Amino acid sequence: MPWPLADFFSRLGPALLPWRCLVCTEPGETGRDLCPACYRDLPWNRSACARCGLPLPRPAPRCGRCLPGRPVQASTQAVFRYAPPLDRLLPRLKFHGDLAAGRLLSGLLAQGLEEAPRPAALVPVPLHHRRLRQRGYDQALELARPLARALDLPLLAGRLQRHRATVPQSELDAAARRRNVRGAFGVADGAALPRHVALVDDVMTTGATLAEAARALRRAGVSRVDLWVAARA
Numbered sequence: 126m127p128w129p130l131a132d133f134f135s136r137l138g139p140a141l142l143p144w145r146c147l148v149c150t151e152p153g154e155t156g157r158d159l160c161p162a163c164y165r166d167l168p169w170n171r172s173a174c175a176r177c178g179l180p181l182p183r184p185a186p187r188c189g190r191c192l193p194g195r196p197v198q199a200s201t202q203a204v205f206r207y208a209p210p211l212d213r214l215l216p217r218l219k220f221h222g223d224l225a226a227g228r229l230l231s232g233l234l235a236q237g238l239e240e241a242p243r244p245a246a247l248v249p250v251p252l253h254h255r256r257l258r259q260r261g262y263d264q265a266l267e268l269a270r271p272l273a274r275a276l277d278l279p280l281l282a283g284r285l286q287r288h289r290a291t292v293p294q295s296e297l298d299a300a301a302r303r304r305n306v307r308g309a310f311g312v313a314d315g316a317a318l319p320r321h322v323a324l325v326d327d328v329m330t331t332g333a334t335l336a337e338a339a340r341a342l343r344r345a346g347v348s349r350v351d352l353w354v355a356a357r358a
Contacts, residue, residue, distance in 0.1 A: 144156070144157060144158055145158055146158060146159050146160035146163055147159065147214060147217070147223075147225060147226055147229055148160070148163040148210040148213060148214065149162070149163055151163075157229065157232065158225055158228075158229045159229060163210055166209065166210060167205065167210070167211070167233070168205050168206040168207075168208040168209070168211060169204070169205060169206075169237065170203045170204060170205050170206045170356075170357055171184075172184050173201075173203060173357065174186075174187060174188035174190075174191055174201070175187070175200055175201070176188070176191040176196050176198065176200060176201060177190065177191050177196060177198075177201050177329075177332055177357075178201035178202065178203030178329060178352070178354065178357040179357060180206050180357060196332075196336070197336050197339045197340050197343060197350065198324075198335070198336070198339050198350050198351060198352045199349045199350060199351055200242070200351045200352070201329070201332075201351070201352040201353075201354070201357075202237075202238055202241045202323075202351065202352065202353045202354070203329055203352075203354045203355075203356060203357030204233065204234050204237035204238065204353075204354070204355055204356070205233075205237070205355060205356040205357070206356060206357060206358075207328060207330075207356040207357060207358040211355070211356050212356075214226045214229065214230060215230070215327055215328060215355060215356060218230060218264050218267065218268075218327065219264045219327055219328075222260075222261065222262060224262075224267060227264065227267040227268060227271075228271060230268060230327075230355050231267070231268050231269075231270075231271040231272045231275070232271070232275070233355075234268065234272050234353070234355055235271075235272055235275035235276055238272075238276065238353060241351075241353070242351070243276070243278070244278065244319075244321045244322050244323040244349075244351055245278075245279070245319035245320065245321045245322060246278060246279040246280070246281045246318075246319050246322050246323075247269050247272065247273045247276075247278050247279070247280050247281065247322065247323050247325050247353070248269075248281050248282075248284065248285050248318075248322045248323070248324050248325065248342065249263065249265040249266040249268070249269040249280070249282055249285075249324075249325045249326070250265045250285070250324055250325065250326040250334065250335065250338050251263060251265070251266075251282075251283075251285055251286055251287045251310075252265075252287060253287040253288075253289070253290040253291070253309075254287075255290050256290065264327050265325055265326045265327060266282055268325055268326075268327060268355060269282070269325040270282075272325065272353075281316075281318065281322070283313065283316075284312055284313050284316040284317075284318060285310060285311075285312055285313075285324075285338060285341060285342060286310065286311055286312070286313055287309055287310055288308075288309065288310065288311050289308065289309045291305045291306055291309055292305060294306070294330070294331075294333065294334060295330075299331045299333070302330075302331050302333040302334070303331075303333045303337075305333070306333055306334050306337040307337060308337075309334075309337055310337055310338045310340075310341035311341050312341060312342065312344075312345035316345070318342065318345055318346060318347050319347070320346075320347060320348045320349065321347070321348065321349040321350075321351075322342060322347055322349075322350055322351070323350075323351040323352070323353045324338055324339060324342070324350060324351070324352050324353065325353050325354070326352070326353075326354050326355075327354065327355050327356070328354060328355065328356050328357075328358060329352065329354040329356070329357050329358065330358040332352075335352050335354070339352070
């Protein structure tokens with residue numbers, strides 16, 4: 126099924142079928158494929174480093190990892206910790222084409238980002254075209270598209286590009302992850318970008334991919350890059 130048609134049916138489905146929790150299959154709340162019990166179990170990341178989103182015992186402007194250096198991002202909004210039930214929902218979107226999970230996650234992101242400083246636009250972290258052909262969809266774009274609608278922000282898909290294919294980051298340690306993505310991103314020729322954008326992605330682990338994407342945006346003239354992610358590992 127072509128993806129535009131699949132997206133149409135994914136949006137039409139909730140109007141025809143009852144809401145069902147994507148975690149435990151119990152009846153969901155009205156307007157959300159999540160039951161009240163699983164909603165209460167969500168691991169909100171309300172105490173974190175403001176620069177990298179790392180969960181902390183109490184909120185702080187910078188954690189110990191960020192103090193010695195100068196992170197390329199101005200701030201990180203990691204809405205959840207990577208813990209149950211997020212660790213079940215995110216892989217369903219990322220690896221199994223579960224767009225219903227993406228729709229649910231995007232709605233939760235919009236809720237968690239209500240008080241976040243507003244950028245001029247959202248920029249999804251892109252897949253390389255080879256990976257996109259294999260997977261058939263881009264999970265960051267599937268999160269960013271409804272998020273942009275919910276927050277009434279422009280979505281600048283296609284302006285940031287992944288020029289070089291890389292091996293999956295999950296197979297590498299922190300140092301190898303940085304080497305793996307070095308120089309992997311660039312901005313499309315002639316693409317106009319505002320001075321303040323938020324990069325949108327699903328999960329932040331070491332932050333190597335997001336940092337490299339942010340550097341490409343900064344080189345293209347963006348003065349402030351925030352990171353907006355569903356979960357922080």
